[in-house]
Amino acid sequence: MPLLDIAGLHVDFPSHQGVLHAVDDLSLQLEEGEVLGIVGESGSGKSISMMALMGLIPFPGRVRAQHVRFAGHDVLTASEVTRRSIVGSDIAMIFQDPMTSLNPCFTVEFQMTETLRLHKGMTQKQARMRACELLEQVGIADPARRLSAYPHQLSGGMSQRVMIAMAIACQPRLLIADEPTTALDVTVQAQILDLLATLQKEQGMAMVLISHNMGVVSEVAQRVAVMYAGQVVELQDADRLFDAPQHPYTQALLQAMPERSNGQARLHTIAGMVPGMLDRPSGCLFAPRCDRAQAICTKPAPLRRAPQAQVRCHLAVDTSHGHAA
Ligand code: SF4
Numbered sequence: 001m002p003l004l005d006i007a008g009l010h011v012d013f014p015s016h017q018g019v020l021h022a023v024d025d026l027s028l029q030l031e032e033g034e035v036l037g038i039v040g041e042s043g044s045g046k047s048i049s050m051m052a053l054m055g056l057i058p059f060p061g062r063v064r065a066q067h068v069r070f071a072g073h074d075v076l077t078a079s080e081v082t083r084r085s086i087v088g089s090d091i092a093m094i095f096q097d098p099m100t101s102l103n104p105c106f107t108v109e110f111q112m113t114e115t116l117r118l119h120k121g122m123t124q125k126q127a128r129m130r131a132c133e134l135l136e137q138v139g140i141a142d143p144a145r146r147l148s149a150y151p152h153q154l155s156g157g158m159s160q161r162v163m164i165a166m167a168i169a170c171q172p173r174l175l176i177a178d179e180p181t182t183a184l185d186v187t188v189q190a191q192i193l194d195l196l197a198t199l200q201k202e203q204g205m206a207m208v209l210i211s212h213n214m215g216v217v218s219e220v221a222q223r224v225a226v227m228y229a230g231q232v233v234e235l236q237d238a239d240r241l242f243d244a245p246q247h248p249y250t251q252a253l254l255q256a257m258p259e260r261s262n263g264q265a266r267l268h269t270i271a272g273m274v275p276g277m278l279d280r281p282s283g284c285l286f287a288p289r290c291d292r293a294q295a296i297c298t299k300p301a302p303l304r305r306a307p308q309a310q311v312r313c314h315l316a317v318d319t320s321h322g323h324a325a
Contacts, residue, residue, distance in 0.1 A: 001072060003173060003206050004030040004053075008066035011045070011052050011230075015060075020277040022048045022061070024230035025303075027310075032173065035200060035207045037221030037238065039214055039253065043274040045230040046210045050176045054087055071173065089119045092167035096179035098159035102151040108135075108162055109147035112169065119170045134165040138195060157188035161195065168199055175200065178210045193219055214257050218242055223308065226250045229274050229285040232303075235310040246316045248290045284314065 011023035023045040030036050038046045052063045053075060068076045070091060075083055095101045103111060112134065113127035122130065128147070135143035138161040151159060160180065167175055177196055181189035197220045200207045211217050217224055218238065225235040226249060234247040245251045254260060255268040272289040281287050283298040290297065296314045303312045 002029040003032045003034075003071060004028075005067065005069040006049075006053070006065065007068075009049060009052060009068060010062075010064050011048050011057060012062045012064075013060060014062070015277070018277050021230050021280070023052065026227075026230075026232055028225055028232065028235060029308075030174070030206050030208065033204045033206055034223065035209060035221050037217030037224040038208060038210045038227060039212065039217050039224060040227035041212060041274050043229070043276070044227040046212075046227050047178050048230075049227075050093065050178065050208060050210060054091065054093055054176070055083060088115075089170045090172055091174045091176065092170065092172040093176040093178060094160070094163045094167045094180050097183045098156065098163045099151060099183075101163055102159060104151050106150075107147065108149050108151070108154075112147070112162070112166055115166055115169050130169070131165075134169055135162070137168075137199075138162075138165045139191075140165075155188075156184050157192065160184060160188075160192050164192075164195065164199070168203065168205075171203060172205055174206045174208070176208045176210070179212070180209075181216060182211070182213075189216075196220070214242075214253055215259060225310075226253065229280070231285060231312060232310055233286065233301075233312045235308075237308070246311045247286075247313050248292050248315075249286050252289075284312075 007027045009023055009026040010021070013020040013022055026049050028036070040046050048057070051057055053068055055075070057063050063076065065076060067074050070086055073082060073086060075086060109128060109131060112131040113124060116122045116127035116130055117124065131147060132143045135146055140146050140158060140161055154162065180196060181192050184192060193216060196207070209217060209221055221238045223235065224238050224241045225232050226247065227233065228249050234241065234245065234250045241250065242254065245254055252270045256270065258267060261267055270289055275281060275285060284301040287293045287297045292315060301312045301314050303310055304316060
């Protein structure tokens with residue numbers, strides 16, 4: 001049984017102008033200890049899909065699915081007690097901007113020990129000792145002194161380390177990292193990514209790494225899901241996806257990587273924007289931006305599946321070796 005099994009997930013936001021399909025029929029599985037990268041531009045549904053798993057979709061968002069199972073429990077239909085025992089303990093999430101994730105009114109100690117007392121039933125003294133250990137584990141020097149700091153007294157990198165310490169406090173089986181390096185200085189980004197990769201290996205936890213940056217995902221992910229306009233358009237082993245991408249959107253994203261510029265002065269760009277509620281095509285959603293579009297692309301692109309792989313394109317052809325397309 002996979003640790004995470006999402007089938008047919010939809011997240012819709014109705015408005016007086018129509019319905020925004022933020023996530024459209026997303027299915028994926030994640031094994032224990034596996035690292036899955038989810039990439040795509042802003043508005044592609046990467047964060048919303050994981051927020052649905054966490055039960056964090058704001059009103060008037062609507063979530064429906066065949067199932068969203070974590071360790072065999074369907075978190076969408078589970079009782080509130082079961083869901084609470086899973087989310088925040090077995091599943092933890094860190095967000096893009098650590099400064100807005102930490103509560104500015106409370107010290108690091110209060111925020112860390114509260115989690116440990118709530119989920120682990122520790123006394124304040126036990127929780128404080130454990131908080132010190134966790135800060136040390138995420139590379140914060142002089143942890144006892146840092147416990148008394150307020151968030152505004154910490155740098156961006158240190159705040160993100162505190163958030164990571166809080167996320168791993170309950171030894172989650174799944175860590176969701178939503179653009180964990182995007183808001184940080186370039187010099188700190190690599191350190192935080194290294195830290196996440198190290199902790200993931202040490203603790204054997206599964207991780208979903210959400211990023212708009214293919215380079216970041218290529219560093220740590222074993223499999224990668226590429227999302228566009230709420231749909232997974234390609235899901236493959238990372239090696240295969242980076243070596244032989246099959247979907248035109250994946251190919252365009254890879255061409256836009258500075259590492260693949262081959263010394264050209266101008267980087268490749270993808271003209272146009274991710275469609276919104278009012279300009280959503282009736283056929284393949286990528287068609288208005290796709291340089292390989294043909295007449296058939298005015299029809300919705302079929303999702304071709306193989307074990308562990310998916311491609312959503314009329315022209316995807318490779319059916320070899322058990323891979324999608
Ligand atoms: Fe491009 Fe057509 Fe494939 Fe869509 S279905 S990605 S328009 S080739």
